[in-house]
Amino acid sequence: MGDSEPVAASSRPVTLFTGQWADLPLETLAAKTADWGFDGLELACWGDHFEVDKALGEEGYVRALRERLDHHGLACHALGAHLVGQAVCDPIDLRHRSILPPEVWGDGEPAGVRARAAERMKDTARAAARLGVTQVNGFTGSPVWHLLYSFPPNDPDEVERGYARVAEAWSPILDVFDAEGVRFGLEVHPTEIAYDFVTTRKTLAAFGRRPAFGINLDPSHFAHQFLDAAQFALEFDDRIYHVHIKDSKRRLDGRRSILASHLAFGEEARGWDFVSPGHGDVDFEQLIRALNRIGYTGPLSIEWEDSGMDREYGARDALAFIRRTDFPASQVAFENAMRRE
């Protein structure tokens, strides 16, 4: 009967992004995730999970952190710096106060906030390098997101200028990334400058496709836009630096809007919602095939969010799901397959 278990041969490390668990101290979370069988953590740069200022300014912080992870047998392949990154290009308002460290928020004057956020992102690259991590994921913010379906109509040129402004603001940051040997992975996501195929093409072009700027591919942001994450991986193959495993589900019945009615996640009347991986509309089979095809060998990092499922149950369920879904690429040359039939 043992043969009937799904075969587990996940070819890539599976990590947990700690952003949704910032209420738990890192030690608690590390113990849990190790026990559940994760291979590592993608540390969020908030809560006490990874503190950029301490990493740069506090003697022994980095070493202690590394030892803590080693103790639990957990690797760290990437950091998540979404919150501060968001402030670099956003029009700043009170919403940002709740997600920024006080010293970045300061007096809340927008230009100052943006400038301090940019500096903190440079520090994040430096801190990552100290930890021996070469991948930082995050958000860029967007000067134009709020103009989505605008009335009065937008000046199309203003939208185009948004890409340039993001490139301008981030280029000095990326210079530091280059200097430190670290790469940035934008999580392509509504609310960001790039959130689909069209906007990703424009964004990469605005950066002159410099290697320091790549993508953290998270398919949950594509499914509710009716986008094909596997095709995305194939088109932007040389810029897929990191992959999130997260899922979303459309719940359209003629009364729920795909725009989600300004409702919070978890509300029954939304037209879509995030769900635990494997419970939604993302076609992970095709995504894995695409990742195999482009030769992606990095981590599959579970970002767990599901308003209708117990969080700890879900983390384990997601891990089991991805272990049985991820499979290794063929070692046989394609063209020989048929000759043998």
Next chain:
Amino acid sequence: MGDSEPVAASSRPVTLFTGQWADLPLETLAAKTADWGFDGLELACWGDHFEVDKALGEEGYVRALRERLDHHGLACHALGAHLVGQAVCDPIDLRHRSILPPEVWGDGEPAGVRARAAERMKDTARAAARLGVTQVNGFTGSPVWHLLYSFPPNDPDEVERGYARVAEAWSPILDVFDAEGVRFGLEVHPTEIAYDFVTTRKTLAAFGRRPAFGINLDPSHFAHQFLDAAQFALEFDDRIYHVHIKDSKRRLDGRRSILASHLAFGEEARGWDFVSPGHGDVDFEQLIRALNRIGYTGPLSIEWEDSGMDREYGARDALAFIRRTDFPASQVAFENAMRRE
């Protein structure tokens, strides 16, 4: 490799409805189901599984039964009294003789059969109370089911009167349920007074929504009607007293009718058929989410019926299916989920 097993954390007890196993003595069935890993039994009031007359009239019957279940570590959360209940409001004919105890059938004179069936249902509530069970599931029968798609056309008023007649016949029975602290759960089902959203609304209204009359939600009866069981749970949230896990599958190819051609179950040419849970059209994922949302904590009772699968294999397959499909609700407040993203 152990990590790849689906995570099992079924949050609700899983029971087996014994109605389809009445050919097996209770002892045999109890031993099997305990061995397979079920948490309990929903005892059918036929065969030797639960005998209402003995429960009320035979010294020690109830205690012996309880001990037998305890011996196998099996709970009993509900009784199933479909057969006798059906006779309370049906136009009686020879078909009923095969499903009724001889003393209820008597001489088969319709009014007498109905009256005796009603009395037996009162006794069933009393017997349930003696066993310490507060939930009795079953059928009501229907004075109008046979008028489905009628020609000559129905008098619409006659259909409406059907709801009133059911309420009239069952109210005295429910008075006994109330007195005994037991609730009735109608299995919403074609052939019954309530079989979909519209008829359930009318039926509950006819009873003035008295708490004694609720629903045993069985999604297998909805899928072939193209009804959404999860939405049903949400709409009738305060009346979902018990849940069956059963499945059905549509097999429409332009030549098989959704009305099933008066063919028996298992015939290839039917447009739909019952199948083992997880093998059909019921969206159990969404049903579980709905049950989580409404706070249903009662049993998931597998009613197993599949003309194309071995029964004992199927019972175990169904148990494994529901164990890996049922998951606990979130303990985190919805509105905080995003703040952490």
Next chain:
Amino acid sequence: MGDSEPVAASSRPVTLFTGQWADLPLETLAAKTADWGFDGLELACWGDHFEVDKALGEEGYVRALRERLDHHGLACHALGAHLVGQAVCDPIDLRHRSILPPEVWGDGEPAGVRARAAERMKDTARAAARLGVTQVNGFTGSPVWHLLYSFPPNDPDEVERGYARVAEAWSPILDVFDAEGVRFGLEVHPTEIAYDFVTTRKTLAAFGRRPAFGINLDPSHFAHQFLDAAQFALEFDDRIYHVHIKDSKRRLDGRRSILASHLAFGEEARGWDFVSPGHGDVDFEQLIRALNRIGYTGPLSIEWEDSGMDREYGARDALAFIRRTDFPASQVAFENAMRRE
């Protein structure tokens, strides 16, 4: 700009079934339908449209009727005798009183009603012959329709016996049809002995496929069963004696049942309803292709019923629809078509 009108070259006569217009005197209806452009009428044997007793018993009735139709340029290819036919095999109850002539209903004693209905059907064949019409459409009634999805479960043998009983009751009637040179066309329809592929096969077999018993194909009764009317025409090609043009539409949204909730036609909450031809789910294009393939050259008779549309508007809309949908078969041998490409 004239070229842009749909080409009208209906190859078959288009008639109107008068059953839904029995509130209008025949003269009024004939004038209207002639004005609208119909080619003829399928006269209902109720109201004053076609009165069987007068046709057989009243001097000059038939000649006057024929002259009236001629006056309006209207042909008559078939009669509709659904109401009396229904009583031949049905379990009789009060619903039948409203559809039967008083002299057929008599005292309402079931066996007598059925016997008188059978005699009236024989007379209908005789009256049709006097009018020079060789096709009578109608219902047979059914001894088993009310057993659809039955609980307590049916004895399957009882259902099978239903086909035999219908054949037994109708064979003497069909002997008169044969003697008069008239054929009967059962409108395959839920509530009748044959309502889909399976039951039509069994019914035709029960009659030994005698030519007197054929089919009035009405696709509106198939669409809500998910049946393919074109395939039906192909399978029963030699028994397609007459064709109704009528449509139905499914309105399934997870809350409306395909079984229609015992609601009257026109109710919003029904899962399907009849609609004016071309406004529903029937694929008339494929039906026309099938009729072309089997060489059907008889009338396309519009049976108009739509609770949401003005009746007179609808009749004209339906006529225009079928005129532009019906097209003639190819006169070129199939196998030569490609050779010329």
Next chain:
Amino acid sequence: MGDSEPVAASSRPVTLFTGQWADLPLETLAAKTADWGFDGLELACWGDHFEVDKALGEEGYVRALRERLDHHGLACHALGAHLVGQAVCDPIDLRHRSILPPEVWGDGEPAGVRARAAERMKDTARAAARLGVTQVNGFTGSPVWHLLYSFPPNDPDEVERGYARVAEAWSPILDVFDAEGVRFGLEVHPTEIAYDFVTTRKTLAAFGRRPAFGINLDPSHFAHQFLDAAQFALEFDDRIYHVHIKDSKRRLDGRRSILASHLAFGEEARGWDFVSPGHGDVDFEQLIRALNRIGYTGPLSIEWEDSGMDREYGARDALAFIRRTDFPASQVAFENAMRRE
């Protein structure tokens, strides 16, 4: 061959909304639309189509306008005041300058702009009354639209307060509407406070469902949200004051986002776009049935916008489409329909 034309019996007046034709003088447009066969115009309050200030301040303006319309045989059932209305509740920025009259824009200081826009809306009601028009359609603006899918996450309370703020700003305006005997019809539309079922429920509630505030139902804004316009009409039946005939089409292929990539209308890479009525995803058949069911007898006003079709061709095509799609409701009581079958 004449019979094959679609039957035209549009039961409601068909008008053209002049907003997309503001580059044409009213006289030119009136002559064209009359020639094409329209029954009237829904006059936009911009260009020279309907000038609120002249209507109130210029002797004879209203009479001359009325004579001009009469000369062409055109009725006017409603005004369109979208541009100024938008400024009442929007956060004001430079985009608004291009859509507002200079005297409303003034110095562009947001609070002042909003106040002047509110006064102009009161004047619009007064001017409508002078013209004898009792319906003004338009936008409200929205204090929260730009928070759609926000990161950092919104405070849900802030969204809820948006509805209250709109009600607060518009209530004094609606008092004038009431005084003048004119009703406002919000075009439910992304960018506005109400754009789907959920937000319309909240908006109507915020106004205490006062009769002065109703809906201009435009189905083109629903199709790309996957909303069912017919169900919308049924749910908000007593608030459907006016109906636009406009269409949109989804063009999803896994690479185009339903969010439209911040691209202008007409761009190939958008996931949806507006199209001429009948060329898109709106189910006008069901919409007409719903309007028949709720007894809506007002105009069907074509708002024509399609970046891929010649405008004048399109206006005529749309008129022909709606003439053949609009059909009158049944005059026969529903319950009798079957009795005659």
Next chain:
Amino acid sequence: MGDSEPVAASSRPVTLFTGQWADLPLETLAAKTADWGFDGLELACWGDHFEVDKALGEEGYVRALRERLDHHGLACHALGAHLVGQAVCDPIDLRHRSILPPEVWGDGEPAGVRARAAERMKDTARAAARLGVTQVNGFTGSPVWHLLYSFPPNDPDEVERGYARVAEAWSPILDVFDAEGVRFGLEVHPTEIAYDFVTTRKTLAAFGRRPAFGINLDPSHFAHQFLDAAQFALEFDDRIYHVHIKDSKRRLDGRRSILASHLAFGEEARGWDFVSPGHGDVDFEQLIRALNRIGYTGPLSIEWEDSGMDREYGARDALAFIRRTDFPASQVAFENAMRRE
């Protein structure tokens, strides 16, 4: 009621391809098509429709032909030279004898047949030029078509060499086309070297995208391959030289193969078949939009083939269909459309 006719404003000339009518003398066909309202003919180079040898060798042939067309008011925008073209690159066998002129077939020795066919194609360009026609459509033949889904497996290199061989064989022919100012339009089609997106890309590349070699876009060959003809037009926009209006329909029911079972057209059991335009799966609306977008202003040439419809009825039906489906592009700049809303 006149308003309800579909608006006809076909912006492009509509012609009939005469290939399927070669059994009719040109005079007969020209008279019919002019009467039906066609704007011109795409003359097939077989039957007596256009005789290449006479055009080059017979004094006055071309002038007489031109006068004949003028007499009927018919234009000629293109020739169809499919039959001879097919022989240029095909492996030759007996099937070719039935489609080739005797002098091209000769003794049937393959290399000779191919050489003579190539010469005849050069003559076709010369003859077209004499007639004043600059577009010749046709087939190329294919050295590899018969290797479709091959077992034993193909050597992939052999397939790739097929493209080169076609380019090699056709380049001298195209040199004559260039010299004569005529362009060739390959009808992309299974059985040819290019039949879908992939093979068209390779074929155009093999010709170095020389302008003499373009495409006759016929969407009927795409629908049964599940290809999107509109996207094809957009991708190969600068090579769409001519457009056929032809349709096909998939008839998949689980028993009919998309590969069509080696059955002739018109057989019921095929999984797809050609049908009259507008009766199949081609999305002509989207195709017209794509042609508008790329600025195609050439003819829409109906190639009529439908084994289930009368040919002459069908030609008129197809003409009416395309007249009401073809619509002119917008004359308004895209970006202004919204500003006016």
Next chain:
Amino acid sequence: MGDSEPVAASSRPVTLFTGQWADLPLETLAAKTADWGFDGLELACWGDHFEVDKALGEEGYVRALRERLDHHGLACHALGAHLVGQAVCDPIDLRHRSILPPEVWGDGEPAGVRARAAERMKDTARAAARLGVTQVNGFTGSPVWHLLYSFPPNDPDEVERGYARVAEAWSPILDVFDAEGVRFGLEVHPTEIAYDFVTTRKTLAAFGRRPAFGINLDPSHFAHQFLDAAQFALEFDDRIYHVHIKDSKRRLDGRRSILASHLAFGEEARGWDFVSPGHGDVDFEQLIRALNRIGYTGPLSIEWEDSGMDREYGARDALAFIRRTDFPASQVAFENAMRRE
């Protein structure tokens, strides 16, 4: 938590077809497959897996092979003789050299190759009998496959003659099969004489339905043709002699052709491809139900081919998949199921 494993109760032996593993010596492969849990091997008659000439001519070869399999606990229910069988009826060309043993290929003269292939197939039956195996699967080749969608059009009679020619060539071979008590199972497959319902009907008829000629049902060849493998099993129930478990997936997006563009397997731009069982479009649930219904008790033989997955991982994954998908038929009479509900 152990209960949540899928229940494994595969009722049929699961074997691996060794054809795709011919690069591995039998001993290596046998050790691996035994270790993975397979029940047996379907030995390919190429590589060193099963050598027909040695089996007939080499003392002890068969015994040694049998002992080797026994040593690993592996059964052998069937041989696979696809390569040589293909040459019996194919038009022979160079492609065949790569798949044939040198002594069968000989000088490559077609008639001689076909004759030698036929003799080798007779020997294969004799060799199978020596091994105690009564089932040989394989291909027949086809004289007409290359005429699929032919232009110039085929003579339909030539296609029909193809069936006769296959029957003629194979009948002497089957006589040997009969003599040896061995049956042949054609793998119904494009490239063969039978590849769908229509061609299988014709093929079986051409053989007079002699029992020696049956079917090796492989559903992967049906899914990309849109054929229903379960219905195939039901229609040809008495000729289903062996079953392959293999899967294929359609990847249609409007740009990829279902005809696969002459691309090799594994190319991204193909419209379909083979995938590991359970990863594609085959509905194995329905196939298992059909096999249960027809009483098939033979092996389920995994033919593994997936260009995007590691081969050894895939073999284990496929075994686990089929173990949990295959389930035993019901032992309860169908008609009793409901009586107990």
